[in-house]
Amino acid sequence: MKVRRLIAIMMICCVATLVFAQGGSESAGEDQITIGFSSKDNSDVFVKNITDAAVAKADELGVKLLMADARGDVNTQISDVENFIVQDVDVVIVIPQSVEGSAPVVSMCNDAGIPIIVCNGDIADTNYTAFVGCTDQESGEILGTWMMENVAEGSNIAIIEGPMGQSGQVGRYNGFKAVGMLDYFNVLSVQTANWKRDEAMALAEDWLTTYGDDLDAIVCENDDMGMGALSAALAAGRDDVVIGGVDAIDDAVQAVKAGTYGISVLQDAAGQGGGSIEVAVKIAKGEDFPKDTRIPFVGITAENVEAYLEGGVAAITE
Amino acid sequence: MANDNYVLEAREICKSFSGVKVLDHAGLTVLPGEVHALMGENGAGKSTLMKIIMGIYTKDSGSIVMNGQEVEFKGPSDALYAGISMIHQELSPIPEMTVAENIFLGREKRKIKGLPFMDRKAVNSSTMELLERYEMAEYIKPTMKMKTLNIAQIQMVEIIKAVSYDSKILIMDEPTSSLSDKESEVLFKIIENLRSQQVGIIYISHRMAEVFQISDRISVLRDGNFIGCVETESASHQKLINMMVGRELERGYPQNTAEKGEVVLELKDMCSEGVFENFNLSVRSGEILGLAGLVGAGRSEVMQALVGYDPLDSGEIYLEGEKIEIHHPSDAIKNHIIIASEDRKELGLVFGRSIRENVALQNLEQVSTASFLNKPLEKKLCNSYAKEMTIKMNSIEEDIGSLSGGNQQKAVLAKSLMSKPKVLIMDEPTRGIDVGAKSTIYNIMIDLAKQGIAIIMISSELPELIGMADRILVMSGGKIMGELTDKKEFSQHKILSMAFGGVLNES
Amino acid sequence: MNLNLNRQEFKSILPRFALVAVVLLIVGVMSFLSPVFMTSKNMTNIFRQISINGIIAVGMTFVILLGDIDLSVGAVVGVVSVVCGNLLEQGMNWFAVCLIALAVSIVFGVFNGTLVAYLNFQPFVATLATLTIGRGVALAYSDGRPYIINNPIFKAIGQGYVGKVPIPVIILLAVCVICYVILNYTTFGRYFFAVGGNKNAARLSGVKTKKVEMSAYIISAICACIVGLILSARISSGQPNAGDGYELDAIAAVAIGGTSMNGGVGSLTGTMLGFVMIGLLSNSMNLLNINSFYQQIVKGCLIIIAVYVDMKSKGDKK
Secondary structure, three states: OHHHHHHHHHHHHHHHHHHHHHHHOOOOOOOOOEEEEEEOOOOOHHHHHHHHHHHHHHHHHOOEEEEEEOOOOHHHHHHHHHHHHHOOOOEEEEOOOOOOOOOHHHHHHHHHOOOEEEEOOOOOOOOOOEEEEOOHHHHHHHHHHHHHHHOOOOOEEEEEEOOOOOHHHHHHHHHHHHOOHHHHOEEEEEEEOOOOHHHHHHHHHHHHHHHHHHOOEEEEOOHHHHHHHHHHHHHOOOOOOEEEEEOOOHHHHHHHHHOOOOEEEEOOHHHHHHHHHHHHHHHHHOOOOOOEEEOOOEEEOOOOHHHHHHHHHHHHHO | OOOOOOOEEEEEEEEEEOOEEEEEEEEEEEOOOOEEEEEOOOOOOHHHHHHHHOOOOOOOEEEEEEOOEEEOOOOHHHHHHHOEEEEOOOOOOOOOOEHHHHHOOOOOOEOOOOOOOEOHHHHHHHHHHHHHHOOOOOOOOOOOEHHHOOHHHHHHHHHHHHHHOOOOEEEEEOOOOOOOHHHHHHHHHHHHHHHHOOOEEEEEOOOHHHHHHHOOEEEEEEOOEEEEEEEHHHOOHHHHHHHHHOOOOOOOOOOOOOOOOOEEEEEEEEEEOOOEEEEEEEEEOOOEEEEEEOOOOOHHHHHHHHOOOOOOOEEEEEEOOEEEOOOOHHHHHHOOEEEEOOOHHHHHOOOOOEHHHHHHHHHHHHHEEOOEEOHHHHHHHHHHHHHHOOOOOOOOOOEHHHOOHHHHHHHHHHHHHHOOOOEEEEEOOOOOOOHHHHHHHHHHHHHHHHOOOEEEEEOOOHHHHHHHOOEEEEEEOOEEEEEEOOHHHOOHHHHHHHHOOOOOOOO | OOOOOOHHHHHHHHHHHHHHHHHHHHHHHHHHHOOOOOOHHHHHHHHHHHHHHHHHHHHHHHHHHOOOOOOOHHHHHHHHHHHHHHHHHOOOOHHHHHHHHHHHHHHHHHHHHHHHHHOOOOHHHHHHHHHHHHHHHHHHHHOOOOEEOOOHHHHHHHHOEEOOEEHHHHHHHHHHHHHHHHHHHEHHHHHHHHHHHOHHHHHHOOOOHHHHHHHHHHHHHHHHHHHHHHHHHHOOEEOOOOOOOHHHHHHHHHHHOOOOOOOOOOOHHHHHHHHHHHHHHHHHHHHOOOOHHHHHHHHHHHHHHHHHHHHHHHHOOO
16 A cells, blocks of 8 residues: 555654764763753854854864754743753753843753853843853944944934844843943934845935934944845935944845944854853863853954955954 | 447456455447447446446456547547547536636637736637537637536537547537537537437436437446347337346336325525515425426525525425524524435535444434533434435445435435424435436335425426326425416426416427 | 554554664664763753754744645744744733734635645645745845844743753644644544545535645644744744744654655654654764764655655555
């Protein structure tokens, strides 16, 4: 009967998938250190840069790295960490998907007696073993300060935010607040574009139509959205609108070089990914480790863009 | 057997489904320009044989020969291009398209070769040509939308579509089952025309009269076996019936000897705007009331409105002298007014579910306590009703869609009877079912009448109506045109002249 | 198993055998490949993880049995999450909060049901609109910010245990049992198959088809509400973006379980096997450290294979 053959094929496919997968992951020695890395969303270029750096560093140090991707869902992230605990990894590293929502993973790890390192973003429960990264607030502060230095007081600005409630959005917005940017300017509108270039572009187009020449600057919480706003402004013939963002993605840096984009705040993805692995290995080996590793933000502007393009991060962080 | 003249020859075809032999060395031959009727009880294997010829099913053994060459079709489109097409019982037009677009669907004439711009003019004019050649131009125009056509017209479109593929063989499966007598006559004329143009026609029908009227030869299948092929001229009703059922079947209709009691149901001034008006009716227990009329006269509509399926603008319903309100079919069921619908596939049964579930569907409160089903009881009750109706089945858990038409109809009746009807409305109870099953259903009707059930029977087959009914109401255009109360005065002529609104003076 | 099954019955359960076989196969292969897979801790994890998708899929089964679809469940999860978060933050009793959440979800169910059953909207369009409205309501209600949930009793809904069994798993079992009984042992349940198989015939048989359709959407919304409660408790916060995309996972589970998208044919046991299989597979792939991008490819292929086997086994009848 046909069905029986199909079942057989289905079974073979399943076995093949699982066996191949097993063949792909290297077998671990008894005393090899195993690290579980819970990423928030690997389809995000910046996050992918962090995890790629982590994988490279783990290879270099000869430790086993289990990579899990929450694909933007808090519940999946919690499940991923649960899986790491079952596998009894030596250290868990987590890039929190949500400040509040991801918080339970900290107590879960603590209860299981597994050290937990929080990487890149903020998390509500601060009982973690170590932190590697930078606070999102800091990037907001750098961006806000630059804006205040380069755009006249009382100018009309608009702000494009990330997905509401995500640590990037909350932190960066708090950064704007902390340096007083919200009071320094006249804020016309604050809207989210969910980190998306196309949504930001549509938003900026609408603003340019609504406010016309009154709009002086657009502050974006990441570069993807900044690039969207920039395209909209240039299409409307408004090269005078000051636009800035965070992440230092390639086209943003090129735009800074071309003079159309004001500032891109560089977050050192490789530094965070590699750094968190280094700390994890120290913890696993029982060595002394830094409890709070700050990978500094730095703004890429017209002044240092050439140096950055030539010498990379090192050339501008010293 | 060898005859080079045959356009189509199916030889020694065998086919089994899950180990059950459906066709056992069955065969059929067709000459050009011949109408070859294929008869047999439901489940005799007629449809299976046709589907094998069309390439819808694959045969286990045997051969199909066209014009002396053996052929093997992979599917209906293969058959179509080889010159065999089939007009199915259920027609499936695309409602928003025009007649011409439907006919040339998939082979639209292009304005410029390779570009998707349809040349409407060319399509319309070739359609017109075909319509004229086959004498249908007075009934349909190429630019009519399919959704505006009635079943007879849609059938014509299907026929034109078939001949537009240059078909040498046309298979018609129960083509008159949803046509009025007048429409059937038109169809016969078309068939006559096709015959004169050397098209061979395989004509599947249960209607003895029309088979005798139009066919040249008649082949009979029984239980998957080829019983025989006779020249129509030398055949007789009795002979064919014997061939089909394999036993002598008494002719005529059983007598309703039930005692007529009190009036069970009375309808007063039922109106539904644009559908029917001033509809009055009363029926006694034990009585079989016939409802005659042409297709579209509003017979089914008024009955569906009575049971709360279709909207009713005004009117009063009295059951056993008491006024009742029916707003939803569930109200009718509660009052034991049950309809066994003509359209088994659309309204009667839930295909894909078991016989048990279908029979029990409107009677679940009988087999449940506080909404919780008593499954053993359900099984037992449904089984007993199914057995009573002599449904041929492997198990009550079988998909109802896998039953033959006659057995589906019996299942509809089993379901209706389980609701313990006081009034049973039977809408075309014998449509599309075979002679054997028909007589079973007639006998069941008499039994029910004897149990004191009032039966309202809608039928387009006048002999059946005349034979079964105690009294006949004739409808036309949503109105009652007349009533025949004396069984002796029933005649097709009288009924038809009322049905045509008195316009027709001779049949 | 009863060995006196006739062919018909055997064929109808055959595709489910295929699913059972695949589930057992995954378990067998995994217990060989991963030492932690068969541990009670991992099993606990798997079932806690599938409870989210499982409960929604159970509700979705009712809707799909009618040949309809409910895309709004994910949004209902989001609305329930923020409503709970806000009310708990204000110190309301946890039980009262649950009742209010239930009422809110029923409003969504009734809204869907009204559009589809009484106003004859197409289910896809109607629930797509509700999805959009619901997500908007969640964001507007919370102003995009997550709420922190500290109520320990409420948190237990997502994080607690009864004995060794996590509470979400107990809720999942309860939902499955109740819905199974409703669908298979009540007149009401029978109507779903009839209406899904042939709405007109069901109505002529006295079934109140509109009410059946309405109740399907209410059941689906209530299941989404339960998930909203569990999820919020599990992540200790009320998130406006909670449940994003959950409708698709649920539909996948129902499809794998052999329920026809055309309605009338299907079963709850199939759905249960469907979500267990998805859960097992994603846990397995996580344990084997398979890249998340490939995991999605495997999941998609699985749906195709499962539905194909299902179609074939049904098609063999004729």
